Amino acid sequence: MDIKAYIESGILELYVAGQLSEQENQEVYELTQKHPEILQEVIAIETALTQLSASASPHATDFNTIKNKISSNPDVIELKPKTTHWVAYTGWAASVLLALGLLWTLNTKNTLEEDIQTVTLEKQVLETQIEDARNNLANTKDLLNAIRAKGILAVPLDGQGNFDASYAKVYWNKGNNTIYLDAQGLPDAPKGKVWQVWSLTLNPLTPTSLGTIDNFNTDDNKIFAIVNENESQAFGITLEPEGGSKTPTMEQLYTLGVVNTAP
Amino acid sequence: MTDLDTLVKQFQQKDINAFEKLYAMYSNSIHGVVYNIVRDSAISDELMQDVFIKAWNNAESYSSSKGRFFTWILNIARNAAIDKTRSKTFKQTKQNLNTDFFVDIIASNDNLESKTDAIGIKKYVTQLGEKCKTLIEFLYFKGFTQKETAETLEIPIGTVKTRNRSCIQKLRDMVL
The missing domain is CATH 2.60.40 (Immunoglobulin-like)
Known part of the structure; x- marks a missing residue:
């Protein structure tokens, strides 16, 4: 392989700029592992570009701000997953409660619907009875009138x-x-x-x-x-x-x- | 295994000291890239913090076979900055984004006096040709594809690669 021609092609500049495909990145990486000249070239390009872009930065920024934000303290890191779990458990518990509540509500609803049906039937029966009683009364009145009639x-x-x-x-x-x-x-x-x-x-x-x-x-x-x-x-x-x-x-x-x- | 590889490994194992070293190495560069896109000091401070925190939280997703560690963070930074410029609040406050390239920022950057290689870089950018400015701006600072860059410059896509190399070669001559 002509290492010089490979370097001259400009692919390494694109590699550092993040312009290559996943496959090309893999290839360049393997070559840097095989050929120290290529790795040296990559590092030189990277150094030049990092210095160039650093010059475009209006001011330096302090690491402490980030340090505080990521809470590097091991105790705090320990706490993090616990909090997540607690939230997750609460979430699951809430879902289970919700599901139970829904089932209970559904059950109650069904019972109530059955009750309503029963009551409706009873109401119909009572209405029929009332109707019958009215008819009976009417018949009896008719009969009484007939018997009491003059002559x-x-x-x-x-x-x-x-x-x-x-x-x-x-x-x-x-x-x-x-x-x-x-x-x-x-x-x-x-x-x-x-x-x-x-x-x-x-x-x-x-x-x-x-x-x-x-x-x-x-x-x-x-x-x-x-x-x-x-x-x-x-x-x-x-x-x-x-x-x-x-x-x-x-x-x-x-x-x-x-x-x-x-x- | 190089020192950098070791440092990245430690970083992936949540070694805060390794993180601080990597931060010292790259934070100014990332800040420069982000600032070049958003052109707001406060916003780029905030974005850069987000970028490094994201890198820290997703450290295990990096693999050296996928590219350079710096390139990995560079990608995160460009994406975050470009996302920011597309956000509604950003558009409302920054109606007219400065069309200057990185070269203009560097040329007018008073902060550079304290930095090594500053003189070389300032000299470099003032001497840089238009094609080189656009190539480096697009490919490196903005993360445009080779195709987009070739179309803007109206040059064949194969030329992008070689032309870009010669532009960066000049930079290396100045700073190294």
């Missing part, structure tokens, strides 16, 4: 024969051809059987079916409005097979009541 005939139906304990009442509104049958005193119809209501004329004894009460067992107040266009003289209720009978089965006559036509 209503009340016909008590007493228990017959073996069914002494049974009773019923008929409120007959002749004005609109309707009877209200209060059948609270009758037991539930057994399976396969149904209550059938009869209008009777007495002389001669002629039964006319007013129909069966198919929803008897499920009805709450056991009051049924039934159309009756007959000139009834009595009302009777019998237990008949499902679907009803054409003529009443007298053995199964539970209650019977005569219309009191006298004013």
Whole structure:
């Protein structure tokens, strides 16, 4: 290698000025290690340039300022990492606390949401109950008004024969051809059987079916409005097979009541 | 292993005395480079302190295979100074940066009287040709690339290298 030509190329001046690539720097460095002439040249260039730039400095600066800033005191240096750790630990602790807090908040939020759902459901149920109660009240008022209306005939139906304990009442509104049958005193119809209501004329004894009460067992107040266009003289209720009978089965006559036509 | 290598090793092992020696060797040069860029005595004092503290804190990142130790600090200094000139506060206070080159600073530097080689350097800069002024200013003081320098001087990039060598050769003749 022609060391002189290498030096003359000017690469070493650029090397000192920091103008070379990483790879070139590496190459120059290796050559300075191999060839003392090159190293000497580099040092000479560096010395010239440092002196030149030092001449551009308006005044000298004191090292003590820096010394104080970097806190060369070993005790202080020892402290530094500790402080950093403390800050780091605090940071981590804070993050963990934050994470826990967030989880707790999330959990509370979920619980509250569930509570709200439950309360909303309960509210709906209560609203339905209130609605039902209102409807019931309205129905009961209607019923009461119907029974209390002027010109209503009340016909008590007493228990017959073996069914002494049974009773019923008929409120007959002749004005609109309707009877209200209060059948609270009758037991539930057994399976396969149904209550059938009869209008009777007495002389001669002629039964006319007013129909069966198919929803008897499920009805709450056991009051049924039934159309009756007959000139009834009595009302009777019998237990008949499902679907009803054409003529009443007298053995199964539970209650019977005569219309009191006298004013 | 040279004395400088040993000193740098000790510096990297956080030896404050080694740091002080390196500081004594290079602080004026670094200060000159920084001052040449920012042109403010107080700002360059502050910047130079930052540069050396940064070097101290990042000492382990230096490796001699990457270049000269001085060159390493020189790079840190130029970058810090150029960053400073780009900062908002700096631009507001220094609207019109002096366009003088390092040669003008050196020529008018009264502080030089107390320094060795001062007379030689003053003589050198007054005799320096325009091309040499620009080459040294750009490549060394400002850290511009060879390409940027070649474009400004309108000379081939290969010429930058040789021309720069001859400019610095003249300097060496004067001071050594």
